[in-house]
Amino acid sequence: MKHDDQFEQRLRRQPPREVPVGWRNEILSAARIAGLRPSTRDPQTSLFSTLIAQLSTFFRPHSLAWAGLAAVWVVILALQLASRDPTAVAARNMRPLSPEMLMVLRQQKLLLAELVERPEPRAAERPKAHPLRPRSDRCHGIFTA
């Protein structure tokens, strides 16, 4: 234990380096100038820069992972665009129909509607009325048949 205390005391006795002499004037001049001048950063800029700093702190350590994720999204987007339904594009590019064609289509639609509505619904068959009688009678009828 005494040996440990001596070691600790030995460390404590080592004098740390002094501040370089030239720093005093430089640092105090910079501080005085900054103290005279009001802070020029408006709160919005400050908030924005803080946000950017926070985001960069978050993204930078795993930049490769984020770049990989972004590349995957680009590939997914490209595949999505490549496999889009071509009929939708064709329909969008089609020229408008002529009035004659519209008339024919309208007639066909009316005809189809008539065909669909014409058959009258059949009357549902009425369920056969069974005379009410006790179950024992029904069984008896089966055995005697």
Add this chain to the structure above:
Amino acid sequence: MPLDLERLYDEHASALFAFLLNFTRDENDTRDVLQEIFIKLARQPDLLANACDERPFLLRLAHNAAIDLMRRRGTRSKHHEQFGAEQLATFASTDDPDEAAFRTELSAALGELPADQRAVVHLKLWAGLTFEEIAATLEIPPNTAASRYRYGLDKLRVRLRPLYDEIK
């Protein structure tokens, strides 16, 4: 009442410099953070108004500013521990060759410690703070400060024992 920046610098700059140099292991970063602290004090003279003791308060400012700087550097902070192991003279030079060798080894051994242990060891040994003050400065529980100190000191002891026994 205007803040006496000169007095603050003369009384505390040495301690702040030593802590920052040991913590950041980079003289440029140390200068940037030290200047940032004094600019902050000049812009907000009331900052020290509620501080019971100036030294721990300023060390806390220094620690937080150094952490912010490391975070802003992003990738660099990732390799902070590795940079810590680089050769850097954190102690005063001396004409005694034994002492000079011990200081060089001690500086290198401190660089090999994790930054959180290095900060506690420095504040305890060279800033003379108690564990309670260290805990308040680094915003950690006092028990954590004590255990980090113990682990850090054990590592230094193992690393420096051959040289220490030789020159004792």
